[in-house]
Amino acid sequence: MSVSTVKSNKCFGGQLTKFSAKATSYNGLETKFNVFIPEGKGPFPVLYYLAGLTCDEDNGATKAGFQGPAAAHGIAVVYPDTSPRGAGIEGETAAWDFGVGAGFYIDATSPKYSAYYKGYTYLTQELPGLLRKTGLPLDLTRQSLMGHSMGGHGALMLYLKNTSTYYASCSAFSPIANPTRSPWGTKAFAGYLQGGVEEGKAWDSTELLKQAKGRELRIRMDWGGADDFFKAGQLLPENFLAVAKEIGAEDQVVATEREGYDHSYYFILTFAAEHVAFHAKYLNALAPGKPE
Numbered sequence: 434m435s436v437s438t439v440k441s442n443k444c445f446g447g448q449l450t451k452f453s454a455k456a457t458s459y460n461g462l463e464t465k466f467n468v469f470i471p472e473g474k475g476p477f478p479v480l481y482y483l484a485g486l487t488c489d490e491d492n493g494a495t496k497a498g499f500q501g502p503a504a505a506h507g508i509a510v511v512y513p514d515t516s517p518r519g520a521g522i523e524g525e526t527a528a529w530d531f532g533v534g535a536g537f538y539i540d541a542t543s544p545k546y547s548a549y550y551k552g553y554t555y556l557t558q559e560l561p562g563l564l565r566k567t568g569l570p571l572d573l574t575r576q577s578l579m580g581h582s583m584g585g586h587g588a589l590m591l592y593l594k595n596t597s598t599y600y601a602s603c604s605a606f607s608p609i610a611n612p613t614r615s616p617w618g619t620k621a622f623a624g625y626l627q628g629g630v631e632e633g634k635a636w637d638s639t640e641l642l643k644q645a646k647g648r649e650l651r652i653r654m655d656w657g658g659a660d661d662f663f664k665a666g667q668l669l670p671e672n673f674l675a676v677a678k679e680i681g682a683e684d685q686v687v688a689t690e691r692e693g694y695d696h697s698y699y700f701i702l703t704f705a706a707e708h709v710a711f712h713a714k715y716l717n718a719l720a721p722g723k724p725e
């Protein structure tokens with residue numbers, strides 16, 4: 434599938450470009466993604482940002498404040514969309530926490546959604562191929578993940594389902610860390626998965642962490658103490674941390690509750706530079722891959 438440029442803006446000395454492509458994982462529907470490339474020659478390691486419910490490829494690029502720190506560390510940032518758009522499935526736009534804008538980055542197996550909602554395949558297999566086609570100086574042998582809320586779930590889940598050589602590090606802002614026990618997650622898994630919430634355990638980072646004993650983990654997470662979604666039990670970082678302790682990995686999960694912060698992009702903006710620096714430590718320590 435070909436990739437076309439929608440627009441491009443200079444930003445922190447680099448360039449933020451929006452691309453459009455037809456995605457096989459979304460049954461041929463058009464999808465968009467933004468890519469920030471720092472000034473210089475590259476090839477640059479790649480840091481993905483997965484956004485939350487109701488978002489698209491623009492929320493992170495316009496509101497999160499990653500481009501400045503990424504330019505300083507010589508890292509590219511990729512902002513994908515959060516779901517397919519335009520499938521026309523009955524009911525897919527009826528709620529803000531399910532369907533369009535709420536794909537949960539998983540591969541659906543329910544007959545109603547499985548033809549279009551293949552977010553996991555899109556991110557792990559198809560998007561890297563589309564990025565190669567942009568011709569940008571990206572080093573796809575050095576990739577890391579970050580995300581917010583539903584996107585924090587996505588980042589943790591992708592990181593834990595793949596090896597550290599595929600994704601070097603993972604960070605999450607206010608992640609839905611145990612979706613099979615959260616109202617948002619159980620709603621999503623009941624709708625997208627033929628086997629419902631039980632099948633959802635294969636996409637739940639707290640469950641996946643149980644199988645990660647002995648693996649070297651590079652995870653950072655922050656959430657706000659005044660986040661109403663945290664207080665309502667949607668995020669459950671405490672469950673993820675309890676498993677980290679059980680498997681002896683508590684030192685490899687840097688987790689902090691930030692007093693007074695809520696769920697918004699003001700919170701992300703505050704800690705954006707720290708998250709990018711966390712990834713830069715790992716990405717820039719890796720030997721650059723061969724140019725493709």
Ligand SMILES: N[C@@H](CCC(=O)N[C@@H](CSC=O)C(=O)NCC(=O)O)C(=O)O
Pocket residue numbers: 484485486487488492496529581582583584696697698
């Ligand atoms: N219903 C509200 C709230 C939706 C909301 O807060 N979305 C968050 C992500 S929540 C978990 O994934 C978000 O990032 N919103 C976008 C933003 O730019 O703030 C609504 O519809 O707004």
